[in-house]
Amino acid sequence: MDSASIASLTEVRALRDRLDAAGKKLVFTNGVFDLLHAGHVRYLAQARALGDALVVALNSDDSVRALKGPTRPLNPAADRAEVLRGLRSVDAVVVFDGERCTEAIAAIRPHVYAKGGDYTPDSLNREEKAALDAAGSAIHILELVPGRSTTDTLRRMSAGTSVSAPTAKIRLAVLGSGHGSNFEAILAAITDGSLAAEIALVLSDNPNARILQLAREAGLPAVAIDPGPVPNRLDDAAQKEICDRLRASGAELVILAGFMKRLRDPVLAAFPDRILNIHPSLLPAFPGREAWSQALASGVTETGCTVHLVDAGLDTGRPLAQSGIPIHPHDTPESLRARINAAERALYPKTIAQHAAALRARAPSP
Ligand code: GRF
Numbered sequence: 203m204d205s206a207s208i209a210s211l212t213e214v215r216a217l218r219d220r221l222d223a224a225g226k227k228l229v230f231t232n233g234v235f236d237l238l239h240a241g242h243v244r245y246l247a248q249a250r251a252l253g254d255a256l257v258v259a260l261n262s263d264d265s266v267r268a269l270k271g272p273t274r275p276l277n278p279a280a281d282r283a284e285v286l287r288g289l290r291s292v293d294a295v296v297v298f299d300g301e302r303c304t305e306a307i308a309a310i311r312p313h314v315y316a317k318g319g320d321y322t323p324d325s326l327n328r329e330e331k332a333a334l335d336a337a338g339s340a341i342h343i344l345e346l347v348p349g350r351s352t353t354d355t356l357r358r359m360s361a362g363t364s365v366s367a368p369t370a371k372i373r374l375a376v377l378g379s380g381h382g383s384n385f386e387a388i389l390a391a392i393t394d395g396s397l398a399a400e401i402a403l404v405l406s407d408n409p410n411a412r413i414l415q416l417a418r419e420a421g422l423p424a425v426a427i428d429p430g431p432v433p434n435r436l437d438d439a440a441q442k443e444i445c446d447r448l449r450a451s452g453a454e455l456v457i458l459a460g461f462m463k464r465l466r467d468p469v470l471a472a473f474p475d476r477i478l479n480i481h482p483s484l485l486p487a488f489p490g491r492e493a494w495s496q497a498l499a500s501g502v503t504e505t506g507c508t509v510h511l512v513d514a515g516l517d518t519g520r521p522l523a524q525s526g527i528p529i530h531p532h533d534t535p536e537s538l539r540a541r542i543n544a545a546e547r548a549l550y551p552k553t554i555a556q557h558a559a560a561l562r563a564r565a566p567s568p
Contacts, residue, residue: 205279205280205283205284206284207280207283207284207286207287207295208260208279208280208283208295208296208297209257209294209295209296210296211296211305211306211309211310212309213294214228214257214294214296214309214310215309215310215311217255217257217293217294218310218311218312218313221253221254221255221313222313226253226254226255227252227253227254227255227313227314228253228254228255228256228257228310228312228313228314229249229250229252229253229255229256229257229312229313229314229315229316230256230257230259230306230307230310230312230314230315230316230339231246231249231256231257231258231259231315231316231317231318232258232259232260232261232298232303232306232317233258233259233260233261233318234260234261234266234269234270234274234275234282234352235258235260235282235285235286236266236274236275236276236277236282236352237276237277237352237355237356238285238286239350239351239352239355240350240452241350241351242350243289243291243452244450244451244452245318245344246258246286246289246291246292247290247291247449247450247452248316248344248450249291249316249342249344250291250292250293250449250450251446251447251449251450252314252316252342253313253314255293255294256291256292256293256294257292257293257294257295257296257310257312258286258292258294258295258296259295259296259297259298259303259306259307260279260282260283260286260295260296260297260298261275261279261297261298262279262297262298262299263275263278263279264299265298265299265300265301268300268301269301279297283295283297290449291449296310302327302329302330303330304329304330304332304333307330307333307334307337307339308333308336308337310337311337311338311339312337312339313338313339313340314339314340314341314342315334315339315340315341315342316342316343316344317341317342317343317344318343318344318345326341370398371398371399371400372398372399372400372454372455372554372558372561372562373399373400373401373402373451373452373453373454373455374388374399374400374401374402374453374454374455374456374457374554375401375402375403375404375405375448375451375453375455375456375457376388376401376403376404376405376413376417376457376459377404377405377406377444377456377457377458377459377461378404378406378411378413378458378459378460378461379406379407379408379411379413379460379461379462379463380408380411380412380413380460380462381411381412381413381460382411382412382413382416382459382460383460383543383546383547384459384460384480384546384547384550385404385413385416385417385459385460386416386547387546387547387548387550387551388401388457388459388550388551388554389401389416389420390551391551391552391554391555396551396552396555397551397552397554397555398555398558399455399554399555399558401417401420401422401423402423402451402452402453403422403423403424403425403447403448403451403453404416404417404422404423404424404425405424405425405426405427405444405447405448406424406425406426406427406461407426407427407429407436407440407461407462407463408426409426411426413459413460414426423451425447427440427443427444427447428440428443429463434462434463435463435464436463436464436465436466441465441466441467441468441469442468444465444469445468445469445472448469448472448473449472453473454476454558454561455473455476455477455478455554455557455558455561456469456473456476456477456478456512457478457550457554458477458478458479458480458512459480459550461479464514464516465477465512466514470512470513470514475511475561476561477511477512478509478510478511478512478522478553478554478557479509479510479511479512479517479519480507480508480509480546480549480550481493481507481508481510481517482494482505482507482539482542482543482546483496483497483505483506483507483508483542484504484505484506484507484508484524484526485508485510485517485521485524486517486518487502487505488500488505489516489517489518490516490517492535493505494535494538494539494542495535497529497538498529498533498534498535498538502529503528503529504526504527504528504529505526505527505529505538505542506524506525506526506527506542506545507524507525507542507545507546507549508521508523508524509521509522509523509524509549509550509553509554510522522553522556522557523549523552523553523556524549525545525546525548525549527541527542527545
């Protein structure tokens with residue numbers, strides 16, 4: 203078969219050996235990938251996050267026919283490989299004949315094998331399992347994304363029906379270090395229907411943050427990451443872990459809600475125009491900590507809050523929306539802070555919804 207998107211087993215083995223020499227890991231998965239949908243994209247992102255490169259072993263056309271009957275595949279292997287190679291998470295595609303990818307596993311010797319769905323390591327095909335054991339591959343079973351499958355898509359196509367709700371919701375990852383009142387407001391807006399979103403992940407640099415507790419109570423994925431040894435700073439490993447976890451979650455927008463650490467690349471580069479923060483002042487006035495105290499001390503008569511895009515600076519990204527509040531003569535830092543927070547809880551969910559709609563109108567999700 204001739205396709206620029208299909209690699210040879212030798213090429214992928216060379217990639218695996220290069221990674222191995224650098225102390226990195228090659229992840230391997232396999233499948234048909236006939237009609238790519240969001241479930242595949244998220245699954246592949248999760249697989250990729252298990253290591254440093256991902257190879258997909260694709261069933262050949264004959265192999266798909268043998269597995270799924272004469273009406274499949276809908277798309278030839280060269281096209282399926284080309285589409286897969288277009289994904290950020292996929293580093294190489296090989297094609298295998300027959301029903302099992304045992305030969306590819308033995309030739310490539312991946313560090314990690316990822317499989318989706320209702321398997322357990324013990325219910326994998328015996329031949330493939332033996333090849334994985336011989337190669338020393340770690341086995342990871344990834345959860346399938348509910349409601350997204352090729353079979354469902356084909357059923358809808360033949361019935362002439364459409365689906366709107368699942369694709370209309372934007373997937374949010376929320377990062378916070380503390381109390382989580384803005385997160386609560388976002389959850390409330392999702393519940394009352396004013397924000398068409400689903401929470402893919404809640405992440406904190408502080409294992410005791412109330413935001414994590416709120417997420418767990420709501421049955422949402424909640425993760426604490428280790429920020430590294432330097433106070434008030436996320437080290438490179440933490441930045442990479444955040445990036446990998448955000449990608450694996452399938453998040454389309456990253457929402458900072460009281461996240462007290464600065465993000466850098468690779469996170470910023472992975473989500474251009476897709477990371478939002480809320481700050482308790484009318485930026486560019488009073489960036490940084492305790493903005494309400496800064497406003498009081500300066501003698502201004504109005505302050506407020508700003509939702510802005512996040513860049514590498516301290517509260518310097520492009521503002522998306524602001525809400526002003528007057529400062530009263532008898533305001534204390536606490537009373538002012540409480541009124542700003544009330545304004546934040548109204549402004550943030552509304553601005554997230556507007557920004558999501560603007561992104562959707564402009565371009566497909568990352
Ligand atoms: C808010 O004041 C927000 O502006 C700032 O951090 C605070 C977060 O509060 N970035 P909460 O955790 O959402 O209650």
